[in-house]
Amino acid sequence: MFFERVAVIGVGLIGGSFSLALKEKKLCGHVAGVGRSPANMKLALERGLIDSIEADVAAAVRGADLVMIATPVAQFSPVMKAVETALKPGAIVSDAGSTKRDVVATARAGLGAKIAQFVPAHPIAGAEHSGAAAANAQLFRDRRLVLTPLDENNKQDIETVAALWSALGARVSRMTPEEHDQVFAAVSHLPHLLAYALVNDISKRPNSAQLFSYAAGGFRDFTRVASSHPEMWRDICMANRDDLLHELHLYEKKLKAITQMLETSNAVALEKLFAEARAAREKWLNGDYE
Amino acid sequence: MFFERVAVIGVGLIGGSFSLALKEKKLCGHVAGVGRSPANMKLALERGLIDSIEADVAAAVRGADLVMIATPVAQFSPVMKAVETALKPGAIVSDAGSTKRDVVATARAGLGAKIAQFVPAHPIAGAEHSGAAAANAQLFRDRRLVLTPLDENNKQDIETVAALWSALGARVSRMTPEEHDQVFAAVSHLPHLLAYALVNDISKRPNSAQLFSYAAGGFRDFTRVASSHPEMWRDICMANRDDLLHELHLYEKKLKAITQMLETSNAVALEKLFAEARAAREKWLNGDYE
Structure with missing residues (x-):
């Protein structure tokens, strides 16, 4: 070769x-x-x-x-x-x-x-x-x-x-191209959008300077992808618009479920959701999904 | 002392x-x-x-x-x-x-x-x-x-x-305690909730193994806080329920605005939102808000 x-x-x-x-x-x-x-x-x-x-x-x-x-x-x-x-x-x-x-x-x-x-x-x-x-x-x-x-x-x-x-x-x-776009809408394009959304939202607040001044390591990692190239990510989001909109819809449903847990003080359900997420992430970090 | x-x-x-x-x-x-x-x-x-x-x-x-x-x-x-x-x-x-x-x-x-x-x-x-x-x-x-x-x-x-x-x-x-809880709802409690939500959502999909297997560095950093202690974060979310619900509400509004940009193929607005977020994050990383 x-x-x-x-x-x-x-x-x-x-x-x-x-x-x-x-x-x-x-x-x-x-x-x-x-x-x-x-x-x-x-x-x-x-x-x-x-x-x-x-x-x-x-x-x-x-x-x-x-x-x-x-x-x-x-x-x-x-x-x-x-x-x-x-x-x-x-x-x-x-x-x-x-x-x-x-x-x-x-x-x-x-x-x-x-x-x-x-x-x-x-x-x-x-x-x-x-x-x-x-x-x-x-x-x-x-x-x-x-x-x-x-x-x-x-x-x-x-x-x-x-x-x-x-x-x-x-x-x-x-x-297949279709499968590719669905997979990356979920594990890459959506997280980028979510991180951009949070940083943008905070940057528009009257007290944004104060908010940023207390943001720490968790915030830094969560928002790292919001330092990605805006033009490139605009293109990706536009090119994969339909799959990304589907992912956004699923995510909003999950946030609604969490909102309801908070509104009803359902601490048990909230802890279960957190524990499941943590366990799945640990499995992933351990290489169980390679 | x-x-x-x-x-x-x-x-x-x-x-x-x-x-x-x-x-x-x-x-x-x-x-x-x-x-x-x-x-x-x-x-x-x-x-x-x-x-x-x-x-x-x-x-x-x-x-x-x-x-x-x-x-x-x-x-x-x-x-x-x-x-x-x-x-x-x-x-x-x-x-x-x-x-x-x-x-x-x-x-x-x-x-x-x-x-x-x-x-x-x-x-x-x-x-x-x-x-x-x-x-x-x-x-x-x-x-x-x-x-x-x-x-x-x-x-x-x-x-x-x-x-x-x-x-x-x-x-x-x-x-003040009130100011403290508002600030950390925005820059700490909400990002934790968002990360837990994404990992939990993906872990519940029929193809979760495939999705995790293609998740890369951006996903790892975005979700790092989803490895935090579930009991501790249940307590924090419950204790700061009202401020957190307010932040969730603001975030959902921002996601709705982004959804609309995608639905109307408003690439200009999307790139502006990304670019503003990136610029704000760079300012923060540069220590402008210390």
Whole structure:
């Protein structure tokens, strides 16, 4: 497994770390990068994440054996169209988008007859830091990588993408795009929304300075994901709107049940709910669900 | 400032750490401990957190210059009554309860004419670990300590308790019990409830094993407080029921606003909400609200 020329579209935390890890494992030759921010691209080149800065997506993709799309998902539409114009036969296109149903739809529209060359993927490796400055070759080690292959994909391409991510240390598994989006709406997108909601709400209070001044370690951890990239999370929430609305609805039902426990002073039910949650979390931390 | 004899009622994380820190700073002589769990008390004695295990609260309090009540708040009622029977004139009683309005009411009922000797306090130093095993003398260093003094207290006792906690490294400030409970409902009690709610909800799904298996670092931090002690948090939620219900109500309003942004695909409003939250959190992390 060796890629003579790799194109990385969007050289941020994920794209840059992917490129760096490929280089470190000696799995690639030249990496051509393209991105929106000249300062970020300059840094990516200086840090050796990429070997050249290309003027546009087509220039990066031309001659590439592997194309990694790692921009925010809202940019996938023009990117896919540009990839289509320059993609050589036999090359593999993959992505790092945090949602998959919309990405697959966008890819079908943009890649047209070349859709079979696109193997959708999602590395579970977010962090509150972003950009080429935050890229590191160990980012995917022991993290999950979810493939959501298409019916059109040939088996060999799917195996290649799986082997590639395994080589970077990721634990590779497969789902349908629909299943992927439902799972991550529950365990990732909803918690982000809830954390943003709490911090935003507190920041709007007349006594917000006082409130923040007494917030401690529990608050810091609970709200860590509220330091995530607003544009990226706007895109994720919009792309996975229906599943996220469903999760919000379920969560509001749970909050209503808790409200009722408080209103009726049902301490027994409340303690049971807390104890069940704690036990489930301990099981999870113990690796019972790996 | 030196206490010949200290009584610690409840030698868990907070009571045990308080005692250990007092000893380390050479601020006390004999520490008499009392608690519900014989195994925990034995460990507290072995670890040198306390110097003697007493049979009951009155036995611990008899002759003490300083009494620290560090049990879950739901136990305060019988504890206060027992303290009252044995408390010597001039001794100071304080506590580590996470709520203050109910604690003050319970103290008034239990201590009767001795209420002036009670200086209520709340060290902001929770952790998901509990018990004497988790106690450490550094627990309060650079943490906040909120005093909610009573009109009946004499100024000197308030100053003594403040100086004591300062000596243990805490940053001491003062509020009314009402203000205290409102502030911590927002920045502590609500986040705990929200985290418990999410983990509980996910644990009840038919596909909970799959969901947990894809939960990553963001989920881990968001839910860390859901590993907190269920009984302790049941007590806190019940004791601060009204303020917590108010916070839940505000939070549900915020979730409704977000739901509407999603339903109407208002990406601009959603990104603004996220960006404001992130900016507020960064300001907080930078220490702008200290």
